[in-house]
Amino acid sequence: MFRGAEVGRLLSDDDFKAVEPELRLELVQAQQALRDATFPVIIVLEGIEGAGQREVANLLNRWMDPRFIVTRAYTHPTDEERERPELWRYWASLPERGKIGVFQRSWYERPLEEHARSRSDDARFEDALRRIAAFEELLTDDGALILKFWMHLSQAAQQERLERLQADPLEAWRVRPDAWEVWERHPHLVASAERVLTRTHTAAAPWFLIEGADANYRAVAVGTQVRDSIRSHIQRSASRERTSTETGSAPALAHQPTLLTGIDQTPPASKKALKRQLREQQARLALLQRRASAQGISTIVGFQGWDAAGKGGAIKRLAEAYEAHEVRIHPIGAPSDEEKAQHWLWRFWRRLPRAGHAAIFDRTWYGRVLVERVEGFAMPTEWMRAYTEINHFEDVLVEHGIVLVKLWLHITPDEQLRRFEDRRNTPWKAWKLTDDDWRNREKWPLYERAVHDMVERTSTARAPWTLVPANSKHAARVQIVRTVADRLESALCRASAG
Amino acid sequence: MFRGAEVGRLLSDDDFKAVEPELRLELVQAQQALRDATFPVIIVLEGIEGAGQREVANLLNRWMDPRFIVTRAYTHPTDEERERPELWRYWASLPERGKIGVFQRSWYERPLEEHARSRSDDARFEDALRRIAAFEELLTDDGALILKFWMHLSQAAQQERLERLQADPLEAWRVRPDAWEVWERHPHLVASAERVLTRTHTAAAPWFLIEGADANYRAVAVGTQVRDSIRSHIQRSASRERTSTETGSAPALAHQPTLLTGIDQTPPASKKALKRQLREQQARLALLQRRASAQGISTIVGFQGWDAAGKGGAIKRLAEAYEAHEVRIHPIGAPSDEEKAQHWLWRFWRRLPRAGHAAIFDRTWYGRVLVERVEGFAMPTEWMRAYTEINHFEDVLVEHGIVLVKLWLHITPDEQLRRFEDRRNTPWKAWKLTDDDWRNREKWPLYERAVHDMVERTSTARAPWTLVPANSKHAARVQIVRTVADRLESALCRASAG
Numbered sequence: 001m002f003r004g005a006e007v008g009r010l011l012s013d014d015d016f017k018a019v020e021p022e023l024r025l026e027l028v029q030a031q032q033a034l035r036d037a038t039f040p041v042i043i044v045l046e047g048i049e050g051a052g053q054r055e056v057a058n059l060l061n062r063w064m065d066p067r068f069i070v071t072r073a074y075t076h077p078t079d080e081e082r083e084r085p086e087l088w089r090y091w092a093s094l095p096e097r098g099k100i101g102v103f104q105r106s107w108y109e110r111p112l113e114e115h116a117r118s119r120s121d122d123a124r125f126e127d128a129l130r131r132i133a134a135f136e137e138l139l140t141d142d143g144a145l146i147l148k149f150w151m152h153l154s155q156a157a158q159q160e161r162l163e164r165l166q167a168d169p170l171e172a173w174r175v176r177p178d179a180w181e182v183w184e185r186h187p188h189l190v191a192s193a194e195r196v197l198t199r200t201h202t203a204a205a206p207w208f209l210i211e212g213a214d215a216n217y218r219a220v221a222v223g224t225q226v227r228d229s230i231r232s233h234i235q236r237s238a239s240r241e242r243t244s245t246e247t248g249s250a251p252a253l254a255h256q257p258t259l260l261t262g263i264d265q266t267p268p269a270s271k272k273a274l275k276r277q278l279r280e281q282q283a284r285l286a287l288l289q290r291r292a293s294a295q296g297i298s299t300i301v302g303f304q305g306w307d308a309a310g311k312g313g314a315i316k317r318l319a320e321a322y323e324a325h326e327v328r329i330h331p332i333g334a335p336s337d338e339e340k341a342q343h344w345l346w347r348f349w350r351r352l353p354r355a356g357h358a359a360i361f362d363r364t365w366y367g368r369v370l371v372e373r374v375e376g377f378a379m380p381t382e383w384m385r386a387y388t389e390i391n392h393f394e395d396v397l398v399e400h401g402i403v404l405v406k407l408w409l410h411i412t413p414d415e416q417l418r419r420f421e422d423r424r425n426t427p428w429k430a431w432k433l434t435d436d437d438w439r440n441r442e443k444w445p446l447y448e449r450a451v452h453d454m455v456e457r458t459s460t461a462r463a464p465w466t467l468v469p470a471n472s473k474h475a476a477r478v479q480i481v482r483t484v485a486d487r488l489e490s491a492l493c494r495a496s497a498g
Numbered sequence: 499m500f501r502g503a504e505v506g507r508l509l510s511d512d513d514f515k516a517v518e519p520e521l522r523l524e525l526v527q528a529q530q531a532l533r534d535a536t537f538p539v540i541i542v543l544e545g546i547e548g549a550g551q552r553e554v555a556n557l558l559n560r561w562m563d564p565r566f567i568v569t570r571a572y573t574h575p576t577d578e579e580r581e582r583p584e585l586w587r588y589w590a591s592l593p594e595r596g597k598i599g600v601f602q603r604s605w606y607e608r609p610l611e612e613h614a615r616s617r618s619d620d621a622r623f624e625d626a627l628r629r630i631a632a633f634e635e636l637l638t639d640d641g642a643l644i645l646k647f648w649m650h651l652s653q654a655a656q657q658e659r660l661e662r663l664q665a666d667p668l669e670a671w672r673v674r675p676d677a678w679e680v681w682e683r684h685p686h687l688v689a690s691a692e693r694v695l696t697r698t699h700t701a702a703a704p705w706f707l708i709e710g711a712d713a714n715y716r717a718v719a720v721g722t723q724v725r726d727s728i729r730s731h732i733q734r735s736a737s738r739e740r741t742s743t744e745t746g747s748a749p750a751l752a753h754q755p756t757l758l759t760g761i762d763q764t765p766p767a768s769k770k771a772l773k774r775q776l777r778e779q780q781a782r783l784a785l786l787q788r789r790a791s792a793q794g795i796s797t798i799v800g801f802q803g804w805d806a807a808g809k810g811g812a813i814k815r816l817a818e819a820y821e822a823h824e825v826r827i828h829p830i831g832a833p834s835d836e837e838k839a840q841h842w843l844w845r846f847w848r849r850l851p852r853a854g855h856a857a858i859f860d861r862t863w864y865g866r867v868l869v870e871r872v873e874g875f876a877m878p879t880e881w882m883r884a885y886t887e888i889n890h891f892e893d894v895l896v897e898h899g900i901v902l903v904k905l906w907l908h909i910t911p912d913e914q915l916r917r918f919e920d921r922r923n924t925p926w927k928a929w930k931l932t933d934d935d936w937r938n939r940e941k942w943p944l945y946e947r948a949v950h951d952m953v954e955r956t957s958t959a960r961a962p963w964t965l966v967p968a969n970s971k972h973a974a975r976v977q978i979v980r981t982v983a984d985r986l987e988s989a990l991c992r993a994s995a996g
Binding site for chain 1: 519523556570571669774785821826835860
């Protein structure tokens with residue numbers, strides 16, 4: 001696979017000087033056109049040490065306007081990073097739409113290194129590559145252009161380079177202490193790299209193999225590819241017709257029974273008994289959380305529900321069981337402009353809890369398939385794709401060991417009306433009731449359909465939905481705290497068993 | 499000082515129920531008015547354990563709209579937090595304008611705890627309080643309303659509370675393992691608290707002493723104070739007239755000599771010699787940085803300079819001396835909306851480097867006293883205050899052990915014109931030249947005056963300015979890399995000596 005990149009391609013200085021001016025200009029123009037486009041460009045530079053990853057990154061910054069380029073390189077994760085799923089730190093620095101991100105030592109680095117050093121077996125390696133492919137697909141589905149360059153050197157060329165640097169007192173510092181060790185592993189790295197390139201090469205996120213021995217050649221090869229890819233991606237994305245915003249909810253389907261039909265709203269006990277049960281469950285959760293905190297097990301609780309279903313009150317009762325510094329409540333409203341300039345899941349990634357902590361989301365990533373679907377803020381292709389994106393996202397969370405609880409607080413339309421009227425008539429509650437609430441109420445059947453689809457498509461064995469009858473606030477609160485405690489208890493159980 | 503908060507103040511349930519509805523309503527109204535105002539509210543809840551800090555935080559969230567309240571509590575810092583100045587983590591979660599931030603265990607916690615446990619001597623304690631006062635002043639100068647509540651319990655009341663909780667199986671979990679130890683330290687904590695309250699009580703950031711034994715009383719006391727303070731702060735900030743945007747640069751002063759007058763632009767060596775020196779200095783810096791990285795010494799390099807002074811090229815030469823993952827380049831342009839909703843220094847705090855890493859700022863916080871001053875984006879009171887704010891900010895950085903290098907790249911007007919024309923005539927450089935550049939050029943004398951004032955007011959012994967003659971790009975690059983290396987070398991020297 002790599003022999004084609006060991007043939008000694010090179011470009012003389014004169015040839016380089018002849019092509020550079022025009023290439024630079026065209027790159028600058030492509031970058032300017034990109035700024036008006038609505039997608040980010042992600043450039044991944046991987047390869048053999050010394051094949052020019054750093055030099056190419058520098059050159060791209062020199063040739064184009066560096067204010068619109070984000071360059072990142074990664075080393076061992078910090079403890080904040082280790083406490084989140086591995087992709088967290090890459091999410092944190094993805095380029096915004098209209099910008100270029102250059103990643104040296106990217107998400108490929110750890111799986112590649114580990115496999116090349118035989119630290120991870122094939123199954124684990126394939127699993128990592130599968131996750132990476134899903135990550136990249138999610139970005140390219142959102143419009144991102146991903147260009148991945150494997151900068152190659154033969155083992156002989158790598159050796160020659162190291163010897164040349166060591167001989168020059170001004171360059172010797174570039175030879176890192178472990179450089180010769182890395183050189184020895186060359187054949188293993190190449191074998192692992194071959195698997196990476198075959199498994200993760202897709203039309204939307206292709207790999208390009210670049211011979212890295214000659215500085216002129218590799219610069220022009222990468223620059224030309226970047227120029228052409230940006231150009232054609234701009235054309236493609238401009239010609240892609242936005243499909244209609246028809247939400248696909250045929251009115252005839254509105255009166256069919258759904259997963260919400262016939263949920264039993266009878267409170268299981270008296271109000272007094274429920275209040276006592278709530279305190280018992282809070283005490284139980286508090287003690288479980290103390291163990292979870294010590295063991296570094298995190299919890300994410302996502303609340304969705306009808307307007308006035310009692311999310312706020314339930315969240316407070318739940319949060320009371322945690323130490324204040326261990327829990328964060330994230331109300332999810334309209335995204336900020338920094339958030340709008342990223343993939344829609346980005347704002348949830350940035351709020352993932354630390355090890356042993358809990359994050360409570362007051363409304364969640366499911367807005368994509370609820371309000372954005374019903375109100376037409378997301379196109380059908382977008383919200384239909386979101387089910388898969390959400391399942392993948394939650395899979396990564398659960399895989400990382402996070403306890404994920406998803407709650408739908410269900411009330412009947414009559415109960416909602418009663419609560420709306422109560423809010424309207426109680427001065428210090430009136431702010432809770434907005435015109436939006438009345439408008440949403442009129443769309444009850446559309447929302448019910450969306451909830452049905454959501455539960456159907458995203459209630460998985462690893463990340464199930466819990467439908468909470470909430471006509472009785474007290475019963476709902478007990479069930480919610482108990483559900484979180486139950487799930488945490490079994491995670492603790494699994495952790496001590498494993 | 500605390501005897502007034504040990505007198506047994508309480509409110510019966512009936513009295514509480516009588517006042518609560520109106521208080522709630524007024525708090526909600528105050529919060530709504532706040533959302534249209536242009537300042538944040540910061541509520542600090544400190545005090546004796548069990549005096550209701552958490553309950554009051556919950557109640558404020560229940561009484562008001564929690565979507566516009568950020569509640570934070572802190573415990574031991576993470577390694578990412580330890581690697582930055584102590585205030586970094588508080589900066590990271592300051593509320594935006596129009597929102598309320600509730601801080602339990604705030605920036606007061608560590609100094610207070612350490613002093614109460616006699617871990618820090620008086621000088622260190624006073625020093626911490628001085629830094630806190632400067633931090634709060636910077637926020638209140640920017641319009642923030644800071645309300646600090648000391649929730650108090652006598653030692654006897656604290657004992658009674660712990661015994662009561664322990665006796666109730668449903669409440670016993672609230673007694674933390676170290677609760678009785680904390681109880682024993684009560685007198686020490688109160689002594690330290692007295693000093694905190696006297697040193698950091700200001701008109702703009704006052705302390706309120708609240709007796710915390712009775713839940714009804716403390717809730718109404720805090721709620722009332724929050725309501726009144728927000729109300730009157732809105733009135734005050736609305737009546738505060740924005741002063742004129744006159745920049746104070748009398749034209750008569752424009753032709754006086756400045757610190758930039760007569761900077762010697764003669765290159766100290768031939769181009770060839772300079773190129774070699776650059777490589778030598780890069781190698782030197784790379785080796786120094788390897789030691790700095792191992793010892794956790796961070797570097798911040800701030801670049802300012804005339805348009806076309808060669809910042810970009812110099813930054814690249816400097817960055818080449820670092821491992822890619824150890825250096826981040828931050829181009830500073832217009833702030834995002836998340837940044838605009840915060841104190842103007844917030845966006846620099848969020849970019850502070852980790853221990854052992856380097857951050858290079860392509861334009862810096864000095865924009866406040868340069869472009870914002872000259873173009874009238876900041877009012878005179880704002881940019882004049884900024885000198886102090888900047889000195890304080892840099893003092894915190896240097897105190898934390900960060901190597902801070904501030905560079906002004908100076909070229910003559912003739913040289914600038916030559917470079918502008920070169921850019922205009924070179925296709926791949928044309929993007930670098932904007933209409934703004936020509937406009938700024940016309941204001942040269944105003945900018946020169948601003949630079950003079952900036953250097954005069956902010957070149958301190960701990961954070962000096964370096965004026966770099968940059969008519970010769972090669973000479974400038976050598977001087978820049980050498981300056982950073984020199985400063986890093988003396989920091990390493992100090993670190994090994996201390």
